[in-house]
Amino acid sequence: MAHTETTIRYTADVVVTTTDGYVLLIERGFAPFKGQWALPGGHVDPGETSREAAARELAEETGVHAAPQELDQIGAFDRPDRDPRGRYVTVAYHLTVLPGTAAEAGDDAAHAQWWPLNALPQLAFDHADILDAAAATAT
Template sequence: MTDIETPETIRYTADIVVTRTDGHVLLIQRGWDPHKGMWALPGGHVDAGETSRAAAARELAEETGVYAAPDELEQIGVFDQPGRDPRGRYVTVAYHLTVIPGTPVEAKDDAVAVRWAPLDDLPPLAFDHADILAATRHHH
């Protein structure tokens, strides 16, 4: 006889790597746990009836004031490593957008601060966002 496992709850999210042509990446400072106060990529939950691409564009606008059409976003990959989020199983689809220096940003919604960080001098990042950034750099 085999044990029947209870299916795990999987939450669906989208993250976005926004890089400038001068070698900086857009980071938000998290205003809530987990990882409150840490720097992270913009992103969040995919809403019902929404694609991850649309969610990435929406979250980017909501958290940083940077507006992009979903079709401008390039998919980097799926990140589904168990344990990547302390709240449980989170599967994220990561996207990339390149913008020009001078693109205005503003901390909004869940972000308490935003900043352009040089890719060669990054602060510690929340979750597996360093892995997502590495995949983005490998992708390009």
Template structure:
């Protein structure tokens, strides 16, 4: 019997919502899904926890700062086909802020915007599912 191994990449995403019903999205500057809206997030660096990676990516992509301990874990998303580049497993976090915080696109985000939760654009990857899980977890 031949064993096969799959490379699995580890990422973290953040669902940032405001107390008045908006969610923070970035416009992706790179493929896959270049030009589409997505949650802030990215790869977990060596020696880093997913919670620290989530806080770092939020700062890098949206200039929004959170202490890692302020992020509430939503869940793990590991469907084999969630990313066209291969197998990616993400830990998603939620962070709630007051309305009106300034944001600025950076790193691989070409734009960043607050979107009403009731009128989201089509989202990259499985980010609509992650947002739904984040809302269910904190409201349920």
């Protein structure tokens, strides 16, 4: 069997929840999944850890600032078909904040909004699976 090279892209995502049962989502401003809701996140830049990228992307897309060490790792998500653009591997993190934490969309997010965990919209990519994993690690 011939081996074919595949470019693997490295990303980080953040599940931000409040102590009263809300999660912070962004509406994607660009394809893929433009107009759909997703977790804040993005590419890991050269010289950056996934945890550092998660904190940076969270601040850029939502205005919520956290030190990288405040983010707890949920796990890695690497299903080959998780992103229509190609092979993406993400490391997901969790952050708990107090109710009333302000969030404002920035960077490539069209909107940032708190959603009740029991009434979520359809999520882009495999972000519903990441939320499920976050809930499982919190119990």
